[in-house]
Amino acid sequence: KNQVEQSPQSLIILEGKNCTLQCNYTVSPFSNLRWYKQDTGRGPVSLTIMTFSENTKSNGRYTATLDADTKQSSLHITASQLSDSASYICVVSAAGGYQKVTFGTGTKLQVIP
Amino acid sequence: DAGVIQSPRHEVTEMGQEVTLRCKPISGHNSLFWYRQTMMRGLELLIYFNNNVPIDDSGMPEDRFSAKMPNASFSTLKIQPSEPRDSAVYFCASSSRKGLAGGANTGELFFGEGSRLTVL
Numbered sequence: 128k129n130q131v132e133q134s135p136q137s138l139i140i141l142e143g144k145n146c147t148l149q150c151n152y153t154v155s156p157f158s159n160l161r162w163y164k165q166d167t168g169r170g171p172v173s174l175t176i177m178t179f180s181e182n183t184k185s186n187g188r189y190t191a192t193l194d195a196d197t198k199q200s201s202l203h204i205t206a207s208q209l210s211d212s213a214s215y216i217c218v219v220s221a222a223g224g225y226q227k228v229t230f231g232t233g234t235k236l237q238v239i240p
Numbered sequence: 241d242a243g244v245i246q247s248p249r250h251e252v253t254e255m256g257q258e259v260t261l262r263c264k265p266i267s268g269h270n271s272l273f274w275y276r277q278t279m280m281r282g283l284e285l286l287i288y289f290n291n292n293v294p295i296d297d298s299g300m301p302e303d304r305f306s307a308k309m310p311n312a313s314f315s316t317l318k319i320q321p322s323e324p325r326d327s328a329v330y331f332c333a334s335s336s337r338k339g340l341a342g343g344a345n346t347g348e349l350f351f352g353e354g355s356r357l358t359v360l
Contacts (some may be wrong), residue, residue, distance in 0.1 A: 140295075161348070170244070170331055170351030216283070218349075232282040 129154040131219050131231035143209055148234045149216035150200040156224035162191055162202045163213045165233070172201070174215075186216045207238045246332050246354035252358045258320040261355045263332030264313055266279075273349065274307055274317050275331040284332070291348065322359045329354045 131152045141144050150158070159178045177184045177193040177200060184191050188211075190203045204211055211227040220227035244283045245264040253259055258266055265272050274286040287297040297307070304323070309315040335347040346353045 163349075168353075170353050171332070171349075172351070173348045175349070212339075230283040 129229045131221070131229045131232040133215075133217050133219050133234050135234060136232075137235040137237070139239060140207055140238065142207060142209060142238050142240050146204050146236065147215075148202045148206060148215050148236070149203075150202070150219075150231055151233075152198050152200070152217070152219045152229070154198075154219040154221050154229050156222045157198075158220040159196060159198050160191075160193060160220070161218045162189070162200075163216040163218060165216060167213070171216055204236075208238075209238050209240065212236060212238045244332055244334050244350055246330075246352035246355050248355055249353060250356045250358075252360065253322055254360050255323055256321040257359075258318065259322045259326075259357060259359075260333075261317040261330050261357070263315045265332070265334030265354060266350055267313065269314070269334035269336045269350070271335040272309060272315050273333045273335075274315070275333060275351075277329045277331060277354070282301070283341055285306070286317070286330075295304070319357075322357075324359045326329070327359050329356045331355075 134149045161176045162174045165171040165176050165225055167198055174189050175184050175191045179195050185235055188205045193200045214233040214235045216233040218228050220228045244266055246260045270291050272289040276286055277283045286299045288295050292309045305319055305323055307317045331351050333351045334350040335349050345356050348350045
């Protein structure tokens with residue numbers, strides 16, 4: 128069964144600090160992995176997409192990494208801001224034909240001043 | 241573009257009542273998805289339409305749930321009769337990648353702001 132597990136479930140950090148969120152998946156065959164940011168009361172918004180051949184991708188202060196061998200991804204947030212407070216959801220898609228994507232349950236990040 | 245538009249944003253109803261949630265996808269997108277989000281289970285796919293045709297409704301909880309997409313710019317999700325366990329946030333999402341499967345193999349999902357349903 129395809130699964131996506133995220134850790135930690137929740138995280139509190141001080142403004143300006145860095146943090147790293149983890150995603151482990153068992154989706155096969157792998158197509159791509161996306162990180163979504165979901166602000167409270169809003170819909171998820173895509174931050175970045177990682178395909179099999181990509182190891183690192185940055186989007187501003189967000190940097191995603193992918194290790195397809197160990198089936199792990201991380202999202203690193205640099206110099207956190209209050210506006211980074213949100214849930215971050217890892218979403219993995221399978222390749223070939225009709226396949227559903229698999230959502231992680233998310234990491235809830237709170238950045239405090 | 242205004243993005244995916246959902247209505248209502250909030251709905252409070254009593255058990256047994258009919259609930260209709262509405263969605264207008266992004267113009268030009270040919271795939272539309274209905275998701276349900278709860279604290280316990282996260283985001284769950286309910287149903288997926290491609291070119292207005294339902295492709296996969298295996299996520300629909302039971303016969304009380306139904307969804308339609310009469311045209312490319314409108315979809316509804318109906319719950320009749322509603323029950324307290326249906327309380328959740330319901331998201332509509334659309335995507336533009338041709339041949340997309342029930343969750344966007346490569347395409348980005350564009351979500352609406354959600355409809356928060358509370359059934360008393």
